[in-house]
Amino acid sequence: MPEKIPGFSNNFVGELSSLSFQEICFEISNKFLSEDILANDINEIIEQSINFDAPLISLENNTHILELFHGPTFAFKDFGARFMAEVFKHFLQDSKKEVIVLVATSGDTGSAVANAFYRKEGLKVVLLYPEKKISNLQEKQLTTLGENIYALEINGTFDDCQSLVKQAFNDNSLKKFKNLTSANSINIARLLPQTFYYFRAFQQLQNKNDELIFSVPSGNLGNLTAGLIAMQMGLPVSIFISATNLNSVFTEFLSTGKFTPRKSVPTLSNAMDVGNPNNFYRIVHLFNQKIEIIKNIIRSKTITDNETIETIRNVYQKYDYLLDPHGAVGFKAAIDLLLNDLSKKQLIILETAHPAKFSETIKESIEKEIDIPPGLKSCLQLEKKSVKMKSVYNELKEYLLAV
Numbered sequence: 001m002p003e004k005i006p007g008f009s010n011n012f013v014g015e016l017s018s019l020s021f022q023e024i025c026f027e028i029s030n031k032f033l034s035e036d037i038l039a040n041d042i043n044e045i046i047e048q049s050i051n052f053d054a055p056l057i058s059l060e061n062n063t064h065i066l067e068l069f070h071g072p073t074f075a076f077k078d079f080g081a082r083f084m085a086e087v088f089k090h091f092l093q094d095s096k097k098e099v100i101v102l103v104a105t106s107g108d109t110g111s112a113v114a115n116a117f118y119r120k121e122g123l124k125v126v127l128l129y130p131e132k133k134i135s136n137l138q139e140k141q142l143t144t145l146g147e148n149i150y151a152l153e154i155n156g157t158f159d160d161c162q163s164l165v166k167q168a169f170n171d172n173s174l175k176k177f178k179n180l181t182s183a184n185s186i187n188i189a190r191l192l193p194q195t196f197y198y199f200r201a202f203q204q205l206q207n208k209n210d211e212l213i214f215s216v217p218s219g220n221l222g223n224l225t226a227g228l229i230a231m232q233m234g235l236p237v238s239i240f241i242s243a244t245n246l247n248s249v250f251t252e253f254l255s256t257g258k259f260t261p262r263k264s265v266p267t268l269s270n271a272m273d274v275g276n277p278n279n280f281y282r283i284v285h286l287f288n289q290k291i292e293i294i295k296n297i298i299r300s301k302t303i304t305d306n307e308t309i310e311t312i313r314n315v316y317q318k319y320d321y322l323l324d325p326h327g328a329v330g331f332k333a334a335i336d337l338l339l340n341d342l343s344k345k346q347l348i349i350l351e352t353a354h355p356a357k358f359s360e361t362i363k364e365s366i367e368k369e370i371d372i373p374p375g376l377k378s379c380l381q382l383e384k385k386s387v388k389m390k391s392v393y394n395e396l397k398e399y400l401l402a403v
């Protein structure tokens with residue numbers, strides 16, 4: 001974590017309207033990075049990475065969807081992965097070092113990181129994903145690139161993948177031979193660019209004086225952590241809703257005060273199937289371990305798969321808008337918690353992936369096939385290339401030493 005979260009003056013937040021999205025990204029990045037990266041280079045990093053928008057779509061006067069899937073892999077992970085890849089490139093450009101980026105993925109991180117680092121010199125990406133626990137399309141996205149991208153299909157859960165990755169980072173005998181870095185949301189270079197779109201969302205709101213509520217579909221809690229950082233920087237948010245699926249360790253923490261990680265269970269919103277959310281400790285740290293303050297700012301609710309399907313169907317019928325399963329969890333949790341009482345409030349639901357990434361679930365919900373955008377379809381014809389591996393650390397270590 002940064003030692004200190006830099007703040008903006010009220011003026012900045014008030015004057016957001018006159019800035020372009022990339023200008024907003026620059027102002028935020030400059031606050032965090034100006035000691036380490038020249039302004040021109042920060043600009044270059046943003047131009048190369050944040051070259052797509054986060055539009056706010058209004059369903060009602062006070063209910064909005066923030067679409068975060070307009071990047072190349074159709075999920076919000078593109079913001080973090082692309083920005084981080086450019087930061088790495090910046091720091092590696094004059095060195096002869098080779099770096100291995102090691103990532104555990106519950107679905108969308110892997111494809112975003114693979115796409116962002118594809119063919120970048122001096123960088124190899126090793127992705128660990130849980131066998132049979134991600135959608136067909138997600139798997140194709142991360143296993144078909146090849147070249148400097150290596151996909152490992154782990155016989156286990158996302159948490160097993162994450163634990164293997166952590167063991168590698170703690171293994172000094174491995175680090176003697178290989179330069180390893182993480183690309184999970186445990187890496188701050190991925191978290192920072194996720195604050196950008198919270199400001200962009202606020203900029204697009206008409207009624208800026210109403211109470212602002214964000215609903216965040218949550219798994220590893222990276223997206224939520226970024227929102228909390230944005231708030232500490234000065235964005236006037238009153239409540240965050242952390243929407244979870246049956247992997248509800250964080251929801252339980254907020255009601256019982258006890259954090260009890262456990263094995264994850266598979267759900268339709270698979271990118272949120274996390275039983276031991278890493279960013280939990282960051283959130284606690286952001287609020288100086290003051291659990292009462294955390295409870296005042298964050299509400300949480302668990303949504304079942306049946307409710308997810310129902311919500312996709314209801315929202316489609318009522319608004320002619322198609323949510324993906326993750327966004328549906330965010331929508332349903334917010335509506336349940338706010339009990340439709342939205343007077344003097346503005347609710348923004350983060351839509352974290354394009355629905356076409358989950359065409360099977362969408363078909364079950366609305367009883368119609370949906371069109372897959374060309375940028376998503378192209379990988380379906382390609383051949384999957386992955387290495388199957390047991391969830392055993394020594395196997396990963398041998399692989400990494402040889403890669």
Ligand SMILES: *Cc1c(COP(=O)(O)O)cnc(C)c1O
Nearest residue numbers: 108219220221222223271352353
């Ligand atoms: C990763 C992901 C999430 C969960 O985000 P966290 O930062 O891990 O809480 C939600 N939705 C989608 C589509 C994702 O890919």
